[in-house]
Amino acid sequence: EDQVTQSPEALRLQEGESSSLNCSYTVSGLRGLFWYRQDPGKGPEFLFTLYSAGEEKEKERLKATLTKKESFLHITAPKPEDSATYLCAVQGGSTLTFGKGTMLLVSP
């Protein structure tokens, strides 16, 4: 059974204070690891797909990395508008298995 564990559950940062979110996973045959952002009352918004260990993807202040057991979402110099819940998901078969997310709050 595929499993995803995200940590921390919640993270509070000051604007400009860089940090990382962790996603640990177990999956039989990784087809892809996905990062999403979810704002309150909205559906998850796709950010990145990573397919193999060593791969990295960047978008604005976000950078996602992947190893054989975990993925990190690095947030550099965050702004208040980066506040959201960040979800990690793995695809082993036809469906995604999601973690419970990390709720990020960035204060000005």
Place this chain on the structure above:
Amino acid sequence: GAGVSQSPSNKVTEKGKDVELRCDPISGHTALYWYRQSLGQGLEFLIYFQGNSAPDKSGLPSDRFSAERTGGSVSTLTIQRTQQEDSAVYLCASSSGADYNQPQHFGDGTRLSIL
């Protein structure tokens, strides 16, 4: 282009009633997925469609839940004899092609409250 559209956005109903939730996927997307998101829980997979067929129904929690997809487009999730534990946000997603590793794009969900 238009994203995934779900309706209604909110639904309040009495225990024991049947409800229908609708999903309009992104045009041209052949794969469609239903998930449930409860407070404090992660997204829970319910059912997956490829075209009009559902090769994976393993996440449906009971036989009160069913879903169909017609014309390779719109999908309806039906919950019969609703129970209070069915209260949750029901999310629909679609993706392009037959490759399982294509990103899924989500609608904003239907918030279902059972009184």
